[in-house]
Amino acid sequence: MTDSAYPESALWDAALEVVRAHGPLSTEELADHLEEAGLGSAEQLTLDLEDSPPHPMLWWLPDGRIVAMDVLFDGRVLTHRLTAADIARDIVDIHDVEPLLALVSEDDEFDLIRLDSSEDILAQRDSSAGDFSGAEAVVFPAGTLAGRESGDLLVLTARDGRLSFTVVDDEPGTATEFVEALTSAVAREQTASLEGVFLQVCAEAPGAFTTPSVPLSELLSGAGLVRSGDLVAPEGFDLEGHISRSMFEAYADRLGIPVDAVPGVALFASLVEALDRGDDEDLEVRFAEGKSGLYAVLSDPEVAETVYEELTGEGLAVEAIERAALWLLDHAPRRAACAAYWFAGRAAESAGRLADAERYYERSADLDGAFDLPLFDLARFASDRGDAVRGLSLLARVPGGDEHPLHELLERYEPREVPGLGRNDKCWCGSGRKYKACHLGRAEHALEDRSDWLYMKAAMYALEPAWAEDRVALAEARSGYGDDDAVAEAIDDPLVEDVLLFDAGAFADFVERRGELLPDDELELARRWLEVDRSVFEVEASVPGEGMTLRDLRDDDRVEVAAPWLTGDLPAGTLLCARVVPVGDRWIVPGGCEPVTEEQRDALLALLSGDGVDPVELMDLLTAPDAADFYPEP
Structure with a gap:
């Protein structure tokens, strides 16, 4: 959403017209033109253009400027020298004319282009290629090339956004500007993008490729260059090796893993993908022999954690991940078994089989104490059960575990000793047993004291990758749709967390999936919280450090809320949007408590009274008036 409320598709339609008239343009120059046209501020339009999918007719030059393909290519000509096989089949190799085909294709994968034989034609991609499916070729209607001779030039011309072709036997030109630009780029970087250089030359030399020239393949050969796909390099250069290394480096950079880890990671991902689609034949031959x-x-651990997030982010079934993980136990080096059990545990946990997950985590932790991922997961299990002692013991086995947020939380709930009660005295609980044999070192905190723990257990569950997309969407709304820094700041806003938990559904999901781990009284409390709706309240009275008297504007009920976090006096009449939940005989606000304006009140009450509150719409309503105060515009 822009400050001009201009739809993305309409914005890019307008951008196309501007670039056609004034291009090539940088993004900033384009935004300035759009601002002059009354479509919003240049600053916001720049962000919108960078964050939304571009118009397919707009491309980026290597120098960063944006061009309109139909304008850039208008009148451009590429050629292909016919062979006897081309003439006999009415099919020619795509590579000599590939750059121009971008004008008429939906994407840049030209498996097959079919050309009509009319004088003014439109090239189109055709997936029904018959015997030539998968071939990179231009296919003409049968008989189109009949009567031509080997060596004739097929000439493809772009005009008014369309393509047409003729066949000539004239001697072609040499495309000097292109050859010089390409050899210069190769000399600088060892490799160059053929398409990128072609686009740049067309942008800088209006007369380039406007008359038939030597086919691209012959231009490259004459300049001592070789080509693989779009990449060009000097003869003798290991181009395929360079491409493989570049792909590995790009994959490693995207995942944030070492380059030397890529083959193993890619192999395991391929195994999961094969199982996900039901392709389980010859797994040992395909994924183990010579590769294990x-x-x-x-x-x-860092690689394993990244791999699991990548696999789930790709939407692969957790059942396939678990099956692949267990397959590793018989086909991978022993040192990988700890990761295999952990993968299986995460998959089982995602499937809701907590007992199986915990058993896998225990096996993983027993195999290799240096592989610390299962220790964190087991500590989460201990925390959910209310066993702070075990949770802290597990984190103590992890280097730096005392810096994990869970450690600080568990420390708050370590068992408390009862002052003045000796080890051999009868226990305070009334069991009749000695204190040392009953509750010494295991004294429980009251439910009221554990309410914050319950909330944080759910909050840590909401850190799972499954909730990342919802969290980011809420943070974007909370930041007023600002830049990346503003969104990153908003991620940690208490209101984002609270809306994610209760309005987006993370808390309900936590109770459903992990409720069996909770102490009985906490599970009952969690279910009571799920019955409470968010509302708008008016402050009738407040005492700093103690609490507030609130009136619910939806039903006029009054409630006394414990608020030890309240540092100052709230004037009577202040409006707050919050979820007020019970804990025993008290009422608390465990999450975000947001001041609202008179202007927001009616819209919020209408939204909250409806069925199924849209969490992003709620965040928009709560943020819009004060986004600039919380998150200054860049």
Whole structure:
């Protein structure tokens, strides 16, 4: 959403017209033109253009400027020298004319382009390629090339956003500007993008490729260059090796893993993908023989965690991940077994099988104490059960575990000793047993004291990747749709967390999936919280450090709310949007408590009274008037 409320598709339609008239343009220059047209501020339009999918007719030059393809290519010509096989089949290789085909294709994968034989034609991608399916070729109607001779030039011309072709036997030109630009780029970087250089030359030399020239393949050969796909390099250069290394480096950079871990990670991902689609034949031959040692990289906790997030982010079934993980136990080096059990545990946990997940985590932790991921997961289990002692013991086995947010939380709920009660005295609980044999070191906190723990257990559950997309959407709304820094700041806003938990559904999901781990009284309390709706309240009285008297504007009920966090006096009449929940005989506000204006009140009450509150719409309503105060515009 822009400050001009201009729809993305309409914005890019307008951008196309501007670039056609004034291009090539930088993004900032384009935004300035759009501002002059009354479509919003240039600053916001720049952000909108960078954050939304572009118009397919707009491309970026290597120098960063934006061009309109139909304008840039108008009158441009590429050629292909016919062979006897081309003429016999009415099919020609795509590579000599590939750059121009971008004008008429939906994407840049030209498996097959079919050309009509009319004088003014439109090239189109055709997935029904018959015997030539998967071939990179231009296909003409049968008989189109009949009567032509080997060596004739097929000439493809772009005009008014369309393509047409003729066949000539003239001697072509040499495309000097293009050859010089390409060889210069290769000399600087060892490799160059053929398409990128072609686009740049067309932008800088209006006369380039406006008459038939030597086919691209012959231009490259004459300049001592070789080509693989879009990449060009000098003859003798290991181009395929360079492409493989570049792909590995790009994959490693995207995932944030070492380059040498890529083969093992990619192999395991391929195994999961095969199982996900039901392709389980010859797994040992395809994924183990001569390759099993590659899986050793999974024993690195950072690599393993990244791999699991990648697999789930790709939407692969957790059942396939678990099956692949257990397959590793018989086909991967022993050192990878700790990761295999952990993968299986995470998959089982995602499937709701907590007992199986915990058993897998225990096996993983027993195999390799340096593989610390299962220790964190087991500590989460202990925390959910209310066992702070075990949780702290598990975190103590992890280097730096005392810095984990869970450690600080568990420390708050370590068992308390009862002052003045000796080890051999009867226990305070009335069991009749000695204190040392009953509750010494295991004294429980009252439910009222544990309400914050319950809330934080759910909040930590909401950190799972499954809730990342919802969290980011709420943070974007909370930041007033600001830049990346503003969104990153908003991620940690208490209101974002509270709306994610209760309005987006993370708390309900936590109770459903992990409720069996909770102490009985906490599970009952969690279910009571789920019955409470968010509302708008008016402050009738407040005492700093103690609490507030609130009136619910929806039903006029009054409630006394414990608020030890209240540092100052709230004037009577202040409006707050919050979820007020019970804990025993008290009422508390465990999450975000947001001041609202008179202007917001009626819209909020209408939204909250409806069925199924949209969490992003709620965040928009709560944020809009004060977004600039909380998150200054960049």
